[in-house]
Amino acid sequence: MQRRLGDLDSSEPPEDSLPLRVLVQAMVIVGIIAVDVSAADTTDALGVSLWAVPMSAVGGAWSWSRRRSRNIPVKFCIAIAMLIALAVFFVRLVAERNDTRMALAELLIQLQVFHSFDLPRRKDLGYSIVIGLILMGVAATLSQTFWFAPLLIAFVALGIPALVLDYRSQLGVAPKTMRRIRQSLPLRPLVGVLGITLALGLVIFAFLPRLPGYQLRAFPVSAPIQFEGQFDGGTIINPGYVRDGRASTGSGMGANGNVQGGPGEVDADFYYGFNRQMNQNLRGSLTPKVVMRVRSQSEGFWRVMAFDRYTGQGWEVSRDGENDVQVLERSPWTYRQILPWSVTLNQTREVIQTFTVVADLPNLVPALYEAKELYFPTRQIAIDPEGALRSPIPLSQGLTYTVVSEVPFRDRTQLRNATTVTPSNITDYYLGVPAAIAPRIRQTAEEALAKSPTPITAPYEKALYLAQYLKQNYRILPDLPFLEENEDLVEAFLYKYQGGYPDHFSTVLTIMLRSLGIPARLVVGFGAGEFNPFTGYYVVRNTDAFAMTEVYFHKYGWFAFNPIPGGDVIPTSVEESQVFAALKKFWEWIAGWLPSPVSGFLNGLLEAIAQGFGWAMSTLTRWFTQGWVGLLTGLMGLTVAAFLGWLGWSGWAAWRDRRWLKSLAPAEALYQEMLRWLAEQHIRKAPSDTPLEFARTAQQQQPAHGELIHQIAQSYVTWRYGGQVGDLSRLRQRLHQVKQKGRSLPARFRGPSRRKVPS
Known part of the structure; x- marks a missing residue:
């Protein structure tokens, strides 16, 4: 029959399996949705699946109906559309130098949608599977939540039968209609394979080492943000704490109260300590909500800012003017901002963190102490004398930035032996204690140190002991009354209430250390948060914000102590390995259920x-x-x-095999032993061979022992199908004699295997 000009070339037959096409199309749709869902974790949702999913389905249906035609006009249109998409991609690539993953993902989705209108052959469906797999890979790099997991499972669940049908299509036995799909793909084996795949994947994921990443210096950063106006670095914008109705400068006020102190209520969304003044006479609690997600090479305290001047009922930053805060400006050609950082005698470790803001935050930039590089979307950034980073704009939802910190190791021996000589720039700001309370606080601190079974002289040991002393001897009071107008917070904590709010513990420790002549300051920030071993992100909530005490050790820098009950005195340090972090989290979860x-x-x-x-x-x-x-x-x-x-x-494998053979019936054990011996002679039984058929084949290759092989096979068949047991001891003795004399063919060493040879 003469072939029409418009028909497809018969040398490349079209793919007629509708189930295969449906599964491949479903895999692509899952990949598109996964990119959309994952993109919503870091930026505004793309919404690309709203048009890409139905268009891809329409293209798949068109390809099925036109699979035997050349579709030359459609191919030209597809080529033009792909060129336009490529041009748009290059334009976006220049405009979005910070993170090209989104542009690449959209390009792949566009190319797949265009490609879906021309899928006549099996290899074209293979290209679609590859694109779907790439889309899942891009979604995995974007995902910061657990929502990616069900989509990944769905992709695997669709991929397994799709690969089976693809293989059967190559053999020409794939089902042509959806009605025969159940006969071609039995459900139970596929579910079993899926379960094994998921279980094996979880085991590999749990034991996979978390090696330090970020070897390339192209870090995730949001698109450039232009700041209009003059940035002096002195303004702190905390939306929850306003002055005169304007969220322009953080005053430390609650709903009622003044800057220096006085009663008031905390804002339910924003931590009260992220201001120039920190009024600790506020009462109330935060409503928990996720504020950011952090991917970091090491767990730590996401430091926000520090205070040096104690006001009696709180803290304030004394050096906050234009001459104190340093404004830095980066090059327009790079996102890298070099920050001033202190040189320390301690060993340090570089730790890279990427922050994604989920809810609006003040214009203070959280980071591990001490930051040396910042990749931020604004051209300018400010740093104050306490090491706090300030942005020209508040940190809004969806903003992403990266910090490179040089975190010092916490060597207790070195810090214990640190010199007590302190430079004037430290003593001038970090030893201040109100004169009215200084003698009494000093006496209390010395009395506490005197209770130690061994004398304590080193400042480091004093800080450690006093932090533990406050934990054990004072209580958190959730219903603490307001302080009176001229009442001092530290005195009320120690002598009147024997406790206070969590942050009050850190204030008391700071003043006690200062009264002993040890430089200290109050630092506020976020705890590490809840680590999600599946996404690799630390999920940080507003309730993770708290205050600690930082103590200065000459030539070694500042180190934090946490006196708040319920937490570790020594915060998590970089010395703790994160290589098997996921396995550690799994074990902690399992151990919680064990006695x-x-x-x-x-x-x-x-x-x-x-x-x-x-x-x-x-x-x-x-x-x-x-x-x-x-x-x-x-x-x-x-x-x-x-x-x-x-x-x-x-040795263990040999013992295991001997034990396994002993567990078998005597006839089967002898037969399996013979199969092992023949396998070492490169004579292996095919699964389709019966015992007697294999015996005849083995006799031809081992004529010297053909009779023995036939008798052992015959005795096995007689036992298995007739229940009769012959003289097995004689056959076993003859087999052992043959094995002792050596094999007739040169054997290649094969380690013992417990896998049963097909009978």
Whole structure:
């Protein structure tokens, strides 16, 4: 029959399997929706799925109906549309140099929608599967919440039968209609494969090391933001705390009260400490809500600002003028802002953090202390003498920025031996205590230190002891009365109420240390938040904001202490490894359900294993860093360890196989032992062979032992299908004699395997 000119070339037959097309189209739709959902975590929702999903479905239906035609005009239109999309992509690429993932995702979605109108062959469907997979990868890099997980499961659930149908289509046995899909794809095996895939994926994900990322210096940053006006750096904008009805400068006031103190109520959404003045005579609580998500190489305290002057009922920043706050301006060609940071004698570690703001925040930029680089969308940024970063604009929902911090290690030995000599720029601002309370506070602090079983002389140990002393001897009072007009917060805490609000503990510790001549200041910020091991982000809420005490150690810098009950005295430091963070979180969750004795034993066991692993790694590191001799010693040690591991594994595998053979019936154990021996001679039984068919094949390749092979196979068949047991001891003895004499063919070593050879 003569072929029409418009028909598809018969050398490349069209794909006629409707179920395969439907599954591929569903995978692409899931990929498009995943990008849209994930993009909403970082920026405004793209809304691309509103048009891309129906257009892609229309294109798929068109391709099915026109799969046997050349569609030359449609191909030309598709090519033109793709070129236009590519041109738009390059324009966006120049305009959005900060983060090209969104532009790339939209380009892929547009290309797939255009491509969906021309899917005649199986390889075209394969391209669609690849694009869907790429879209899921882009969505994974954008996702910051758990919403990506069900979409990933849906994509895998669709992908498994799609790959099965694709393979069957290559064999020519794929179902042509949806009615035959159930016969072609049994549900139970597919569900089993999906369950195994998910379980294996979770195990791999849990044990996957979290190695430090961000090796490239192209960090996520929001699109450039133009600030109109003069930025002097002195303004702090806290939307929850206004003056005269204007949210222009943070005053530290509540609903009622004055700047320096006085009763008032806290704002339910915004932490009261993010202001130039911090009035601690406010009462009330925050309504929990997520304010930002943080991806960081290390957990830490997201520091916002610090205060140096105590007012009696709160704190304030004394150096806040134009001559004190430094305004920095970056180059228009880069988002990188170099920040001034202090040099310390301590060992430091570079930690990179990316912050995504979820709810409106003041114009103070949270970061790990001490920040040295900032990638921020505004051209200007300010830094005050306390190290707080200030933006020209409030941090609004959807804003993303990255901070590179040089975080010092907290070496207790070094800090304990730090010199007590303090420069004047420290003593002038961080030793102030109101004269009316100074003698009494000093006496209380000394009496507390005197209760230590051993004398305490080092400032570091004093700070540590007093923080623990406040935790154990004073209480959090949720119904604390307002302070009177001239009443001092620290005196009321220590002598009148024996406790106070959580932040009051840090104020008391700061003043107690100052009374002893130890420089200290109050620092406020956000706790690390709740770590989500599935997304890798720390979810930070407004209720995670609190105050701590920072203590100065000459030539080593500032280090925080937390005296608030319920928290660790020493905040999380960079010394704690985050490599197996997900596994650690999973274990903490499981241990919470176990009885204390069991969890304690397992904790001790895991700790011993970790210590042994750490010792081995430190030993190898020491060897490999000692020149050629150390290198050879390390290689020798690794070789010996590998050999001992191989011996142990081989011995355990052999014992396991012997135990498995003993668990079988005698006839089956003998037959399996023969199959193992023949497999070592490269004579392997095919799953489709019966025992007697395989015996005939083996006899031809092992004629010297053909009779023995036939008798063992015959005895196995007689036992399995007739229930009769012959003289197995004689056959077993003959098989062992043959194995002892050696194999007739040169055998390649094969380690013991527990996998049962097909019978």
